[in-house]
Amino acid sequence: MSSNQRIFAVILAGGSGTRFWPASRRLRPKQLLPLGPAAPRSLIASTVERLSGLVEPEDVLIATGRHLVEATSAELPGLSSSAFLAEPQARNTAPCIAWAAALVCARDPEATVCVLPSDQHAENTSEFVRVLAKAADSAQEGIITTIGIVPTRPETGYGYIQKGKETSPGVNAVERFVEQPDRETAIQYLNSGEYLWNAGIFVFRAKDMLAAIERHLPDMAAQLEVLRASLGGPNEETAIERFFSECQSISIDYGVMEKEAQLSVVPGDFGWSDLGSWESAWELSKKDEQGNSAPQGTILVDARDNLVEDLRKQIKEEGTDTRLVALVGVEGLCVVQTDDALLIMPRERAQDVRQVVDELKASGRERLI
Amino acid sequence: MSSNQRIFAVILAGGSGTRFWPASRRLRPKQLLPLGPAAPRSLIASTVERLSGLVEPEDVLIATGRHLVEATSAELPGLSSSAFLAEPQARNTAPCIAWAAALVCARDPEATVCVLPSDQHAENTSEFVRVLAKAADSAQEGIITTIGIVPTRPETGYGYIQKGKETSPGVNAVERFVEQPDRETAIQYLNSGEYLWNAGIFVFRAKDMLAAIERHLPDMAAQLEVLRASLGGPNEETAIERFFSECQSISIDYGVMEKEAQLSVVPGDFGWSDLGSWESAWELSKKDEQGNSAPQGTILVDARDNLVEDLRKQIKEEGTDTRLVALVGVEGLCVVQTDDALLIMPRERAQDVRQVVDELKASGRERLI
Numbered sequence: 001m002s003s004n005q006r007i008f009a010v011i012l013a014g015g016s017g018t019r020f021w022p023a024s025r026r027l028r029p030k031q032l033l034p035l036g037p038a039a040p041r042s043l044i045a046s047t048v049e050r051l052s053g054l055v056e057p058e059d060v061l062i063a064t065g066r067h068l069v070e071a072t073s074a075e076l077p078g079l080s081s082s083a084f085l086a087e088p089q090a091r092n093t094a095p096c097i098a099w100a101a102a103l104v105c106a107r108d109p110e111a112t113v114c115v116l117p118s119d120q121h122a123e124n125t126s127e128f129v130r131v132l133a134k135a136a137d138s139a140q141e142g143i144i145t146t147i148g149i150v151p152t153r154p155e156t157g158y159g160y161i162q163k164g165k166e167t168s169p170g171v172n173a174v175e176r177f178v179e180q181p182d183r184e185t186a187i188q189y190l191n192s193g194e195y196l197w198n199a200g201i202f203v204f205r206a207k208d209m210l211a212a213i214e215r216h217l218p219d220m221a222a223q224l225e226v227l228r229a230s231l232g233g234p235n236e237e238t239a240i241e242r243f244f245s246e247c248q249s250i251s252i253d254y255g256v257m258e259k260e261a262q263l264s265v266v267p268g269d270f271g272w273s274d275l276g277s278w279e280s281a282w283e284l285s286k287k288d289e290q291g292n293s294a295p296q297g298t299i300l301v302d303a304r305d306n307l308v309e310d311l312r313k314q315i316k317e318e319g320t321d322t323r324l325v326a327l328v329g330v331e332g333l334c335v336v337q338t339d340d341a342l343l344i345m346p347r348e349r350a351q352d353v354r355q356v357v358d359e360l361k362a363s364g365r366e367r368l369i
Numbered sequence: 370m371s372s373n374q375r376i377f378a379v380i381l382a383g384g385s386g387t388r389f390w391p392a393s394r395r396l397r398p399k400q401l402l403p404l405g406p407a408a409p410r411s412l413i414a415s416t417v418e419r420l421s422g423l424v425e426p427e428d429v430l431i432a433t434g435r436h437l438v439e440a441t442s443a444e445l446p447g448l449s450s451s452a453f454l455a456e457p458q459a460r461n462t463a464p465c466i467a468w469a470a471a472l473v474c475a476r477d478p479e480a481t482v483c484v485l486p487s488d489q490h491a492e493n494t495s496e497f498v499r500v501l502a503k504a505a506d507s508a509q510e511g512i513i514t515t516i517g518i519v520p521t522r523p524e525t526g527y528g529y530i531q532k533g534k535e536t537s538p539g540v541n542a543v544e545r546f547v548e549q550p551d552r553e554t555a556i557q558y559l560n561s562g563e564y565l566w567n568a569g570i571f572v573f574r575a576k577d578m579l580a581a582i583e584r585h586l587p588d589m590a591a592q593l594e595v596l597r598a599s600l601g602g603p604n605e606e607t608a609i610e611r612f613f614s615e616c617q618s619i620s621i622d623y624g625v626m627e628k629e630a631q632l633s634v635v636p637g638d639f640g641w642s643d644l645g646s647w648e649s650a651w652e653l654s655k656k657d658e659q660g661n662s663a664p665q666g667t668i669l670v671d672a673r674d675n676l677v678e679d680l681r682k683q684i685k686e687e688g689t690d691t692r693l694v695a696l697v698g699v700e701g702l703c704v705v706q707t708d709d710a711l712l713i714m715p716r717e718r719a720q721d722v723r724q725v726v727d728e729l730k731a732s733g734r735e736r737l738i
Contacts, residue, residue: 022695301724324737326391326725328714330702335713344704344713345697355670356695368693 006111007136009055010100012200013044013064013072013118014090018357018369019277019350022341023311026369027067031118032075033311036275036284042075043275044118054129054136055114061085061103062118063096088244094255095247097202098213098220099240102228105206112136113209115202115252121284123271131268135203138171138264144204144212146174146257148196150269154186157276159198159253163265174263177253196267199274202252209256216259223247277350278334282307292327299326307347309336341368375480376505378424379469381569382413382433382441382487383459387726387738388646388719391710392680395738396436400488401444402680405644405653411444412644413487423498423505424483430454430472431487432465457613463624464616466571467582467589468609471597474575481505482578484571484621490653492640500637504572507540507633513573513581514633515543515626517565518641523555526645528567528622530634543632546622565636568643571621578625585628592616646719647703651676661696668695676716678705710737 017030024030031044038046048060057078064072066086073084085103087096097115104113114132122128131147138145148161159180164173177198181189189195204212214221223246230239248255257263273280285293285307292300294308308325325335334350336343345352360368386399393399400413407415417429426447433441435455442453454472456465466484473482483501491497500516507514517530528549533542546567550558558564573581583590592615599608617624626632642649654662654676661669663677677694694704703719705712714721729737 022693299725299728301721301728302718323708324391324710324729324734326710326712326714328712328721328725329718330713330715333699333713335711337711339692341693341695342704342706342711343695343697344699344702345695346699349671349698352670352697356668356697359668359670360693365693 005136005140006059006108007055008059008061008100008104008111008113008206009048009051010061010063010085010097010104010113010115011044011047011118012093012096012115013062013068014087014096015119017119018354020281021353021357022336022338022343022368023309027071029068029119030275032068032071036121036273036281037123037286038121043121044072045075047116047118047120048076048079050122050125050128051114051116051132054132058083059111061100063087063100065090088241091244091247091249093200093252094213094217094250095220095244097209097252098217098224098247099227099243101204101206101209101213102224103231105210106228106231109205109207111206112139113204113206115200117200117274119275120199121271121273121275123273123284125270127270128268128272131266131270132201132203134170135201135264135266138168138266139203139205139208142205142208143262143264144202144208144257144260145171145264145266146203147199147201147268148265149199149272150267151190151195151197154183154190155197156180156183156186158274160189160195161198161265162195163267167264170266172265172267174265177258196265197272198253199268199272200253202257212256212260216256217248217250220247220250220255278307278309278336278345278353279347279350281309282334282347294325294327297324299324301326301328303327303329304331305347306330306333306335309334312337312339374505374509375428375477376424377428377430377469377473377476377480377482377575378417378420379430379432379454379466379473379482379484380413380416380487381462381465381484382431382437383456383465384488386488387723389650390722390726391705391707391712391737392678396440398437398488399644401437401440405490405642405650406492406655407490412490413441414444416485416487416489417445417448419491419494419497420483420485420501423501427452428480430469432456432469434459457610460613460616460618462569462621463582463586463619464589464613466578466621467586467593467616468596468612470573470575470578470582471593472600474579475597475600478574478576480575481508482573482575484569484573486569486643488644489568490640490642490644492642494639496639497637497641500635500639501570501572503539504570504633504635507537507635508572508574508577511574511577512631512633513571513577513626513629514540514635515572516568516570516637517634518568519636519638520559520564520566523552523559524566525549525552525555527643529558529564530567531564532634532636536633540633540635543634546627565634566641567622568637568641569622571626581625581629585625586617586619589616589619589624647676647678647705647714647722648716648719650678651703651716663694663696666693668693670695670697672696672698673700674716675699675702675704678703681706681708 162175164175291305531544533544660674
């Protein structure tokens with residue numbers, strides 16, 4: 001990594017996933033939860049900490065919904081209030097990345113920007129940092145660079161990146177982005193060694209992203225020009241409001257990456273997980289010899305491969321549990337407690353949590369969503 | 370039933386069963402819980418109510434441990450404090466039945482006494498009352514009479530009563546009492562039509578029981594004489610204390626019934642259950658079309674044959690639930706919540722709750738026992 005490079009991080013923290021209900025709620029989305037190995041820290045705090053050494057705290061930006069700023073900043077006490085980019089409305093990823101690129105450009109047009117999801121896990125932090133630094137070096141040559149995760153299974157839930165020829169050691173050209181494949185295709189991808197998972201991690205110089213937006217999203221580029229003119233001025237808030245109300249709702253993948261002629265990808269193999277469900281929370285958790293991940297003191301009689309999560313306020317605040325959980329003769333269950341709800345399901349049904357949320361919506365129990 | 374008969378009930382409420390943990394505790398044994406169809410009343414309240422029409426409220430006596438009097442009387446607000454026979458220490462059933470018989474004898478030597486467990490269920494109350502009245506008539510002829518439950522399955526967990534010849538319509542001589550049989554024997558018993566379950570329900574004239582105790586437990590009879598002399602006097606408490614500290618700890622079955630030459634049994638078929646575990650609580654509960662017994666508002670997605678019990682204070686006091694339970698894709702589970710514990714196990718493992726209690730004891734968590 002060139003030593004004079006200044007690297008900003010833009011952490012995308014707008015999600016409102018329902019897959020971690022009852023822990024995740026509208027005002028407490030997944031990235032604010034202490035899931036998997038991040039615990040007792042939240043995923044977003046863990047994400048920020050993972051960048052330390054590569055990104056200075058004052059160069060971390062958090063893009064989140066306006067309604068989430070308070071809860072999010074509470075998880076990141078080391079960041080100043082100016083670190084938070086509060087989106088007035090959800091407009092997918094392209095508008096907020098454009099806004100962030102404009103902000104960074106105003107500070108340092110040559111600076112590198114890493115865009116990262118706020119809710120992922122990387123087991124091997126030093127390898128993660130090495131790969132990200134390599135991507136930053138690649139970006140410094142003027143090529144938007146993504147990180148592609150070396151796949152470990154024929155996953156049908158992710159998009160893939162086909163890599164082309166190696167352009168420098170550890171960096172490949174991007175051949176193409178592909179949508180979530182069917183199982184047969186996913187097996188081919190895995191066996192070919194040519195395909196990587198798209199983890200939504202992009203690295204670029206601020207000015208290169210602004211130029212790419214101008215090329216592929218000219219309307220948004222024009223709207224962004226208005227916003228740029230107001231940055232730091234008395235009308236900044238109004239300009240942000242207007243930008244988000246007028247701009248197209250589109251992802252950076254679809255709006256820019258898939259249209260860009262030249263892109264690079266750095267293959268990464270650092271124990272990545274998108275922590276997509278309670279199932280993967282169990283997979284990543286520390287387990288006892290019987291495969292149970294459960295708070296200390298839990299009584300386990302003939303219980304195997306269970307996940308017991310206690311996210312009640314008392315636990316968070318006092319670190320002690322006065323409510324015992326006892327499992328007898330059960331296997332492969334997720335048991336999740338919050339102050340107002342208790343979920344019990346087999347781990348393999350983890351995707352069906354959304355059915356609970358759907359039913360809560362249908363029956364008007366908004367308090368629990 | 371002869372209309373001039375006065376019938377007392379002695380309800381045995383000393384149990385401290387662990388089979389309903391986490392609902393049952395040392396100071397909140399099974400009979401104080403609102404289990405099965407008794408809910409929202411406790412089993413003991415339901416037992417007392419079942420006797421109304423046959424026994425006047427002032428003729429109901431509750432034999433319980435001294436430490437349980439407060440909680441028990443709270444469940445029975447219709448009874449006066451003199452209804453409670455507080456045992457200073459647990460001495461099995463014979464001593465407290467002897468004491469109760471002495472008390473009744475002091476009021477009316479000709480009176481009939483029904484001894485009943487406090488924690489059973491009878492589906493058909495009018496049939497239960499009819500059978501009990503028939504047993505009372507039999508007892509009035511000077512023969513200690515028990516009620517034998519017509520068996521519905523080859524149960525190996527109960528003792529049996531073999532019936533002899535019919536001595537009057539609906540009343541049989543008792544041939545013998547037998548211990549819990551193995552499965553093969555239990556099947557023979559069931560098929561023979563000669564055997565009945567011993568439900569621990571005995572009916573007798575007070576004076577006949579005192580005579581029987583004199584015949585079979587002469588030491589206890591002598592100790593009881595001392596107590597009888599103090600009943601109602603200033604030294605009554607001391608005499609009770611002394612009686613319980615000196616007398617033999619023995620069951621009425623073993624100490625009297627099995628030794629008595631002539632006994633009668635009235636076969637009863639009134640939907641009896643001893644409610645022995647969470648499994649039988651589920652069996653007796655009201656269920657939805659998917660076989661789930663759960664509080665209103667519970668979210669059930671592909672869930673079948675589950676029992677969800679919520680015994681938190683809030684539920685009892687306010688009748689409302691602010692803590693939602695959601696079950697997804699689970700079958701045949703017991704889920705029991707109290708203020709300080711949560712139990713999850715397959716119904717078929719219900720007997721293994723005691724393993725949880727054992728582990729709590731072993732780890733010194735007395736608060737939860």
